[in-house]
Amino acid sequence: MSSFPAVLQSEWTKIRTVASTTWSLISALVVTVGISAALCAVINNSFDGMAPQERATFDPTLASFAGMTLGQLAMIVFGVLVVGTEYSSGMIRTSLAAVPRRAEFLFGKLTVATGLALVVGLVTSFLSFFLGQAILGDRSIAISEPNVLRAVIGAGLYMAMIALFSMGMATILRSSILSLGILMPFFFLVSNILGAVEATRKVAQYFPDQAGGKIMQVVPGAMGSDPAPYSAWGGFGIMVLWTLAAVLGGYLVLKKRDA
Structure with a gap:
């Protein structure tokens, strides 16, 4: 018993x-x-040459997370x-023998891994923001400005949701190669x-990344993009629903199929 x-200690x-x-x-x-800082430097140097609409809708907060497109791939791998x-490795048989209640096993694993992803995500988002704003100089924005702190915290939450969604899908597919072969092209391309x-x-x-990514945006229609039909938290809520569906699907597969 x-x-x-x-279970949490074991998964840790x-x-x-x-x-x-x-x-x-x-x-x-x-x-x-790293990529966010580099792209902020590029934006800062080329800002005057940008299209008028892009300059008018420039979002310095979102620019700080420009590297998220590639960074999230590492979180998917995790x-x-x-x-x-x-x-x-075949360890699933040993794990389920030690923890026969499959819901307890799965949610213990998801709890520990999501907690780690959230900690790393928040550290990443705050580092990206402050470094990016330092590079942007006169075009920067303070974290005390309206909705900026929400965007920074939201970026960390986004990374945690990406990891949790990936865990749910991997539990459904039961294969690292198949999961990566589907998730990485989907999110990147x-x-x-x-x-x-x-x-x-x-x-x-x-889609989960497009909807969830709105949480990192402060300026509506940033960089000339089309406004979304939902709010920043509404978009994140859509991502949460995708994630819950993946986790539930993973649980049902784990419950009904042999290891």
């Missing part, structure tokens, strides 16, 4: 002793902060590996391409 605190031990999960979290932080490693095409834009804006 296992207790939930013991698994995550911190697997090098790939640790490095994926470090990569999420370094890539997001989420997939937390679950997928159990299946690829498919979603962005469909969001840029007029015919599919209205559908793409309800």
Whole structure:
């Protein structure tokens, strides 16, 4: 018989002793902060040459998270590996033998991993913001300005949701390779391409990354983008619904299928 605190301790031990999960979290932080800083420098140097509409709708807060597109891929890897490693190594059988109540096993794993992703996400978002604003100089914005703190905290929440969504999908698919083969092209290519095409834009804006990403935006229609039919928190709520659906699907698969 296992207790939930013991499950949490076990999952914490698994995550911190697997090098790939640790490095994926470090990569999420370094890539997001590094690329965001570099792009802020590019924006600052080329600001006067930008189109008038882009200058008028410039969002210095959102610019600080310009590296999130690539940084979130590392968070996807983290989420997939937390679950997928159990299946690829065969440890899932041992884990379920130790914790036969599958809901307790799954939600213990998700709780620990999501908590870690949230901590790293918040550290990443605050570092990205303050470094980005320092680089933007006269075009920067203070964190005390309306909705800026919401956007910074929201960026950290976004990264945690990306990780949790990835864990849910990996539990459904039961394979790290298959999960990464679907999630990484979807978030890096498919979603962005469909969001840029007029015919599919209205559908793409309800994808988890497109909707959730609005939480990082302070200026409506930033950089000439189309205004969304929902608020910043409304978009994040859509992302949460996607995530809950993935987690529920993962639980149902884990409950009904053998390890």
